Amino acid sequence: MKIGIPKGLLYYKYHVFLETYFKEIGAEIVVSPDTNKEILDLGVKYCVDEACLPIKIFHGHVAKIKDEVDIILIPRVMQLKEKEYICPKFCGLPEMVFNSIPNMPKAITNPIYANNNTKLYKWAIDAGKYITDDINLIFNSFNRALIKQSAHKTGIRNENFEINIALSGHPYNIYENFTNMNIVEKLNKSGVGVITEEYLSDDLKNINVKKLYKKPFWTFLRENYGFTTYEALEKKVDGIIYLSSFACGIDSVVTELIKDEIGDFPFLILKIDEQTGEAGLDTRIEAFVDMLERRQENESDIPSHG
Ligand code: SF4
Known part of the structure; x- marks a missing residue:
């Protein structure tokens, strides 16, 4: 099964977790290319005018790979931290994409509550079932993905500048x-x-x-x-x-x-x-x-x- 992962929005923070998890449960990953003019143009073409640029670019990434994959991940991110929320556009992202881009493949759109590992594991089970029924494989892959993600440091700190x-x-x-x-x-x-x-x-x-x-x-x-x-x-x-x-x-x-x-x-x-x-x-x-x-x-x- 080929799963498409659009390189937009929170991909930059959580790509290690997502790619590790889906690879470990046996999917073939298709990640869209780095953003370029073609992807921007596709995003502007398909997305509603009023949306912010990151949402338009996400649409462009989806449009770029949708025909190469069996299923595509449209992350419906609801929460990253306890008692906090993120922008509502993330919660309605799958609907925005499906309303704007024609001939979409099947998509994984289950809500992601990443504020604790129990809730995130529930997402892993729901999303993983599109690929495999092996719950042990899902459990082990989820844990390996978490370990890899926590070892992955993002951020920039330049040194030796005046x-x-x-x-x-x-x-x-x-x-x-x-x-x-x-x-x-x-x-x-x-x-x-x-x-x-x-x-x-x-x-x-x-x-x-x-x-x-x-x-x-x-x-x-x-x-x-x-x-x-x-x-x-x-x-x-x-x-x-x-x-x-x-x-x-x-x-x-x-x-x-x-x-x-x-x-x-x-x-x-x-x-x-x-x-x-x-x-x-x-x-x-x-x-x-x-x-x-x-x-x-x-x-x-x-x-x-x-
Ligand atoms: S927070 Fe929401 S509106 Fe703001 S840039 Fe991100 S997706 Fe767009």
Whole structure:
């Protein structure tokens, strides 16, 4: 049985688990290629106009491989952390895809509650039954996939740069190099190091989150807010860049909350959609890096007393 895995959305975080699990239960995996112009165009063609770019790109990945596979995984991710939720677009993703893309193959769309292993195992049984009836094989494959996933470290922490920034945003914006136009490489070439939220513990992220008048129930919002405000207020970095998806409600809220908390700390929001041009993005990054350099020079010019 050939199972298609679209390389979009949370694939970047959980591909080790998904690929290991399906391979171990005996499926042949077909992963869509890295995002490219053809995939973007397919996404724009099939997906509703109002959707954010990551959702459009996911549609493109589905359209690219749907005819090569017997069954396709459309992950209906409901929860990643206890008492938190993720964007509603994830919950309705299978319906969006089936309403937009014609001639779809059979799909695995069972809800994924990844906030604890018992619930995730239930998903593994439901999804695994499309491939095998062997419950022992499902159990052992699930455990091997969990072990491999926990040994897999995601995140970026560059070292030995004079200027460093916290790069924040949803994982699919940070790790999707086609849409972010290789932002990490661009920053590194300009002499700027990058750190991402995976390198900050949940306890430290939660310091500023706990000060909010209401606990955020969106996982991405809590993580991005906690990470950026901690890095800024503790002066761990020289600036913050937030990669935001045009038309993302969560991003519009979190960027306002961050601004309120960090005051005049250098903060650049880069909104990305299918119209974003590379020249415009480069100009904004260059201007931001120039500003960070000037700030650093000015700070080193201030005479020290005592
Ligand atoms: S969180 Fe924002 S960027 Fe992500 S799928 Fe939802 S609307 Fe799109």
